[in-house]
Amino acid sequence: MSIQQQISLKPYNTFGLDVKAKYFVEVTDEHQLIEVLKSDIAVNNELFILGGGSNLLLTKDVDALVIKMSIKAVQVLEDFEEEVLLAGGAGEEWHEFVMKSLELNCFGLENLSLIPGCVGASPMQNIGAYGVEIKDRFEYLEALNLKTLKIEKFDNAACEFGYRESVFKRKLKGQYIITKVVFRLSKSPKLNTSYGAIEVELKNQGISNPTPKDVSNAVIAIRQSKLPDPKEIGNSGSFFKNPVVTLSVLNKIKSNYPDVVAYEVDKQNFKLAAGWLIENAGWKGKTIGTYGVHKKQALVLVNYGGALGKDIYKLSADIIASVEEKYGVKLEREVNIY
Numbered sequence: 001m002s003i004q005q006q007i008s009l010k011p012y013n014t015f016g017l018d019v020k021a022k023y024f025v026e027v028t029d030e031h032q033l034i035e036v037l038k039s040d041i042a043v044n045n046e047l048f049i050l051g052g053g054s055n056l057l058l059t060k061d062v063d064a065l066v067i068k069m070s071i072k073a074v075q076v077l078e079d080f081e082e083e084v085l086l087a088g089g090a091g092e093e094w095h096e097f098v099m100k101s102l103e104l105n106c107f108g109l110e111n112l113s114l115i116p117g118c119v120g121a122s123p124m125q126n127i128g129a130y131g132v133e134i135k136d137r138f139e140y141l142e143a144l145n146l147k148t149l150k151i152e153k154f155d156n157a158a159c160e161f162g163y164r165e166s167v168f169k170r171k172l173k174g175q176y177i178i179t180k181v182v183f184r185l186s187k188s189p190k191l192n193t194s195y196g197a198i199e200v201e202l203k204n205q206g207i208s209n210p211t212p213k214d215v216s217n218a219v220i221a222i223r224q225s226k227l228p229d230p231k232e233i234g235n236s237g238s239f240f241k242n243p244v245v246t247l248s249v250l251n252k253i254k255s256n257y258p259d260v261v262a263y264e265v266d267k268q269n270f271k272l273a274a275g276w277l278i279e280n281a282g283w284k285g286k287t288i289g290t291y292g293v294h295k296k297q298a299l300v301l302v303n304y305g306g307a308l309g310k311d312i313y314k315l316s317a318d319i320i321a322s323v324e325e326k327y328g329v330k331l332e333r334e335v336n337i338y
C-alpha cells in the first residue's frame with residue numbers, strides 16, 4: 001500500500017472523465033485504512049472516498065487524498081432457520097455480490113442485479129431498481145468514524161434511508177467511511193416481479209414459474225437493452241432523481257400535458273418520471289460534440305469520449321432550467337458532483 005501522486009482517475013469513474021487526483025491510495029483491509037488515515041498526507045489533506053466511481057461527475061482535478069475502497073469479503077454471519085445475514089466488504093463489486101448471494105441460495109437482491117459500483121456505496125443513496133431498494137433487505141452496516149477512527153454500527157433506522165438518500169449523504173456527509181454492509185436475506189424465494197418490465201421479459205422468455213436466478217437474468221436483459229454500458233459509453237446511470245410533487249401540482253401539469261408519467265407515492269404525493277419530463281422537453285438524444293443525452297434514455301447523460309465534467313455539469317444545469325420553465329418542477333441531480 002503506497003500513496004501515489006497525480007494519478008489519472010479516468011479508469012476509476014464510469015463517465016471516463018480524465019481528471020487527476022492529488023494523492024491516491026487503494027486499501028484492501030480496515031487496518032490499512034486506519035494506517036492511511038493516520039498518515040501526514042491524510043491529516044493535511046481533504047479525503048475523497050471512492051468505490052466504483054459510478055455515481056460521480058468529476059468537474060475538476062481532485063485536490064484531495066482519494067481512498068479507493070477495495071476491502072473484499074463475502075461472509076455468512078448468521079444462518080437462521082428462514083433467513084441468513086450476509087455481509088459484503090465495502091470494495092466488493094455490487095453485481096458480483098448479488099451473484100454470490102444467489103449462488104449461496106440467499107434471496108432478495110435479485111432485482112438489483114447489474115447495478116454498477118461497490119457494496120460500500122450501496123447504502124449511500126439506498127440503491128434501488130425494479131421495485132426493490134436496499135433498505136428493504138438491509139440489516140446493518142459498519143463504518144469508520146473519521147474523528148475517532150473507531151468502527152460504529154448503523155442499523156436501518158440510523159441510516160435514515162429515503163428515495164436515493166441516506167444520512168451519509170446529508171447530516172453525516174464526509175464523517176464516516178463505510179467498511180462493511182450486512183443484508184438479511186431469505187432462504188426461500190420471495191419474488192417481486194410486480195414491476196411491469198420484469199413480467200413482460202419473463203413472458204418473452206417463456207418462463208411462467210420463475211426462480212430468483214430467472215428474475216436476475218430478466219433484470220440483466222432489461223438493463224442491457226435500456227442502459228448504455230459504461231465500458232462502451234461513459235455515463236453514471238440516471239443523472240436526475242424522479243421529482244415528487246403534490247396532487248395539485250400533478251393536476252396542473254396534467255392539464256397541459258395529459259400524457260405525463262406519474263406513480264402514486266401516497267394519496268397526496270406522486271413521483272413524476274424525470275425521463276419523461278426531459279424527453280418531452282426535447283432533450284433525448286441531443287448531442288453537443290463529445291457529450292449529450294442518451295438516445296434511448298433521457299435520464300442518462302453521456303460522455304462519448306473526451307468530454308469535460310464541467311461541460312456535462314452545464315448540460316445538466318440547462319436541462320434543469322428547461323424542465324423548470326416548461327413544467328414548474330425543479331429536478332435534483334442524483335449523481336454526486338465534485
Ligand SMILES: Cc1cc2nc3c(=O)[nH]c(=O)nc-3n(C[C@H](O)[C@H](O)[C@H](O)COP(=O)(O)OP(=O)(O)OC[C@H]3O[C@@H](n4cnc5c(N)ncnc54)[C@H](O)[C@@H]3O)c2cc1C
Nearest residue numbers: 049051052053054055116117118120121127128178236237
Ligand atoms: C449504467 C448505470 C446504471 C445505474 N443504475 C442504478 C440503479 O438502477 N439504481 C441505483 O440506485 N443506482 C444506479 N446507478 C448509480 C450507481 O451505480 C450507484 O449509486 C452505486 O451505488 C455507486 O457505487 P460506487 O461504488 O460506484 O460509488 P462511487 O461513485 O464511487 O461513490 C458515490 C458516493 O459515495 C461515496 N462513497 C463510496 N464508497 C464509500 C464508502 N465505502 N464509504 C463512504 N462513502 C463512500 C463517494 O465518496 C461518493 O460520494 C447506476 C450507474 C450506472 C453507471
